[in-house]
Amino acid sequence: xxxxxxxxxxxxxxxxxxxxxxxxxxxxxxxxxxxxxxxxxxxxxxxxxxxxxxxxxxxxxxxxxxxxxxxxxxxxxxxxxxxxxxxxxxxxxxxxxxxxxxxxxxxxxxxxxxxxxxxxxxxxxxxxxxxxxxxxxxxxxxxxxxxxxxxxxxxxxxxxxxxxxxxxxxxxxxxxxxxxxxxxxxxxxxxxxxxxxxxxxxxxxxxxxxxxxxxxxxxxxxxxxxxxxxxxxxxxxxxxxxxxxxxxxxxxxxxxxxxxxxxxxxxxxxxxxxxxxxxxxxxxx
Amino acid sequence: xxxxxxxxxxxxxxxxxxxxxxxxxxxxxxxxxxxxxxxxxxxxxxxxxxxxxxxxxxxxxxxxxxxxxxxxxxxxxxxxxxxxxxxxxxxxxxxxxxxxxxxxxxxxxxxxxxxxxxxxxxxxxxxxxxxxxxxxxxxxxxxxxxxxxxxxxxxxxxxxxxxxxxxxxxxxxxxxxxxxxxxxxxxxxxxxxxxxxxxxxxxxxxxxxxxxxxxxxxxxxxxxxxxxxxxxxxxxxxxxxxxxxxxxxxxxxxxxx
Numbered sequence: 015x016x017x018x019x020x021x022x023x024x025x026x027x028x029x030x031x032x033x034x035x036x037x038x039x040x041x042x043x044x045x046x047x048x049x050x051x052x053x054x055x056x057x058x059x060x061x062x063x064x065x066x067x068x069x070x071x072x073x074x075x076x077x078x079x080x081x082x083x084x085x086x087x088x089x090x091x092x093x094x095x096x097x098x099x100x101x102x103x104x105x106x107x108x109x110x111x112x113x114x115x116x117x118x119x120x121x122x123x124x125x126x127x128x129x130x131x132x133x134x135x136x137x138x139x140x141x142x143x144x145x146x147x148x149x150x151x152x153x154x155x156x157x158x159x160x161x162x163x164x165x166x167x168x169x170x171x172x173x174x175x176x177x178x179x180x181x182x183x184x185x186x187x188x189x190x191x192x193x194x195x196x197x198x199x200x201x202x203x204x205x206x207x208x209x210x211x212x213x214x215x216x217x218x219x220x221x222x223x224x225x226x227x228x229x230x231x232x233x234x235x236x237x238x239x240x241x242x243x244x245x246x247x248x249x250x251x252x253x254x255x256x257x258x259x260x261x262x263x264x265x266x267x268x269x270x271x272x273x274x275x276x277x278x279x280x281x282x283x284x285x286x287x288x289x290x291x292x293x294x295x296x297x298x299x
Numbered sequence: 300x301x302x303x304x305x306x307x308x309x310x311x312x313x314x315x316x317x318x319x320x321x322x323x324x325x326x327x328x329x330x331x332x333x334x335x336x337x338x339x340x341x342x343x344x345x346x347x348x349x350x351x352x353x354x355x356x357x358x359x360x361x362x363x364x365x366x367x368x369x370x371x372x373x374x375x376x377x378x379x380x381x382x383x384x385x386x387x388x389x390x391x392x393x394x395x396x397x398x399x400x401x402x403x404x405x406x407x408x409x410x411x412x413x414x415x416x417x418x419x420x421x422x423x424x425x426x427x428x429x430x431x432x433x434x435x436x437x438x439x440x441x442x443x444x445x446x447x448x449x450x451x452x453x454x455x456x457x458x459x460x461x462x463x464x465x466x467x468x469x470x471x472x473x474x475x476x477x478x479x480x481x482x483x484x485x486x487x488x489x490x491x492x493x494x495x496x497x498x499x500x501x502x503x504x505x506x507x508x509x510x511x512x513x514x515x516x517x518x519x520x521x522x523x524x525x526x527x528x529x530x531x532x533x534x535x536x537x538x539x540x541x542x543x544x545x546x547x548x549x550x551x552x553x554x555x556x
C-alpha cells in the first residue's frame with residue numbers, strides 16, 4: 015500500500031522565503047505549507063535550512079511544476095529521480111503535480127501548457143501518474159489546469175478525464191477552484207456545473223488564488239491565472255459551495271507574484287480556515 | 300496525433316512570427332491569436348524575469364529595459380534545458396560577451412559570471428568548516444604535500460576588469476561612484492554558512508585557489524601563484540581561507556604518479 019496523501023483539513027499557504035521571519039516569529043494559524051519542488055532541488059543552502067525548520071512545525075505539501083506529466087513523451091527520469099530524493103529527504107504529507115506539460119524535446123518552457131483530452135492522452139497521462147507513484151512509493155495528487163485555448167481533437171470533458179485518471183491510477187485530485195473559475199469564464203462554460211460533476215470524494219487538497227482579467231481576440235473575457243492578487247468573491251463563493259458538499263479539505267492560498275506582506279496572505283488563509291471550521295462544526299452537529 | 304501538434308505548439312511559443320498552430324481553438328474563434336499569446340508571454344516573461352532575479356547587478360548596469368531586451372533574445376535562442384530554473388542562465392554570461400549591442404561594456408560578461416557563481420554558491424552543498432586546530436598536527440615536512448578540500452560553494456571568477464568593485468556598487472554593497480583605480484580584480488565567491496560572500500582576491504590568490512580547488516598540493520598551488528605574483532603571501536592567503544571557513548578537510552597522502 016503506497017503512502018497516502020494526508021494533509022490536515024485546514025488552511026495553508028504557498029511558502030515564500032520573504033515570509034520566513036514572520037512565520038517563525040510566532041505560532042501561525044496554519045495547518046500546512048506548500049513549496050514548489052523545483053526550488054528545493056539544489057544540494058544545500060538557505061532553501062533547505064528554511065524548509066527543514068518550517069517542517070518541524072507545519073505539515074508539508076511538495077508541489078511539482080516541472081514534471082510535464084501531460085506530455086506525450088516519456089517522463090524525464092533524471093527529474094523523477096530528483097523528486098524521489100526530495101520526497102525522501104522531507105517525507106512530506108503530500109506530493110502533487112499538474113495536468114499539463116512544460117517540456118518538449120530538450121526545452122523547458124516554465125509554464126503549465128494545455129493538452130488535448132483524447133483517449134491516447136488519457137492512457138499516456140495515466141501511465142505517467144503510475145510511474146510517478148511507483149517511483150515515489152506514494153499516492154500523488156493531480157491538479158486541474160486553468161486554460162486559455164481548446165483543442166479541436168479533444169473528445170473527453172476535463173472532469174471525466176481527471177476522474178478516469180484517478181480511477182485508473184488511484185491518484186488523488188487537487189481541485190484548484192480558481193482554475194475552475196478561470197477556465198469556465200475563458201471557455202464560456204458554467205463553473206458550478208463543472209463542480210457538480212467533479213468527483214469531490216477524490217479531492218485531497220484545494221487551491222485558491224487570484225487571477226488577472228484581459229480580453230481575447232473577439233473582446234470576450236480572458237482570465238489569466240496570475241497568482242498575484244487576492245482570491246475574488248465569486249471564487250470564495252464556489253469554494254464555500256465545494257466545502258459545504260465535501261466537508262473540510264486542506265486548502266491552500268497561492269500568491270506567487272507581487273508577494274504581499276505576511277499579514278495580508280495570512281488573512282486570506284484565515285478566511286479559508288473560518289469556512290473550514292464552520293463546515294467541521296456543521297458535520298459534527 | 301497529438302505529438303506533432305505539441306511540437307508545433309512548442310515551436311510557436313518561442314517564435315512570435317509563427318501562426319497559432321492548427322487545431323488550437325476556442326469558443327469564440329479558431330486559432331485565437333490573443334489567447335495563444337498568453338502562453339507565449341508566460342513563457343518568455345517568466346524566463347526573462349528569472350534572469351533578472353539571477354543577474355540584478357548586470358541589469359542595473361545596463362538598465363532594466365536594455366537587460367530585458369537582451370534577455371528576450373537569449374531566451375528565444377537558449378530556452379532552459381532543465382526544470383531547475385536555479386541553473387538557468389549559467390551560459391548567459393557567454394551570450395552577453397558575444398551580444399553586439401553590449402560590446403562597449405567590456406566588463407559586463409564578467410560581472411554576470413560573478414552573479415552566476417553567486418547562485419551556484421547559494422544552492423551548493425552545505426559543509427562544516429575544518430577545525431583549524433587539526434592543522435597544527437601536521438609536521439612541517441608534510442605541509443608541501445598537503446591537499447585541501449575546499450567548501451563546495453567556493454568558486455573563483457577572474458577578470459581583467461574591477462568586477463568586484465563594479466558588482467558591489469551595483470548590488471547595493473558599495474556606494475556608486477567613479478572607479479579611480481581601474482585594476483583587474485579576481486573574485487572569490489563562496490557560501491561558508493548561509494550567506495553568499497564575495498571577496499576581492501589579492502594578487503596570486505586566484506591562481507592559488509584554482510590550484511587547490513583542482514586538487515593540487517599546497518606546494519603546487521604556491522608555485523602556481525608565485526608564477527603570477529612573486530610576492531605571493533602564502534601565510535596571509537591560507538589564514539584568510541581557513542578564517543573564512545572555506546577549508547573543510549585535508550589529506551597528507553603522498554601524490555600518486
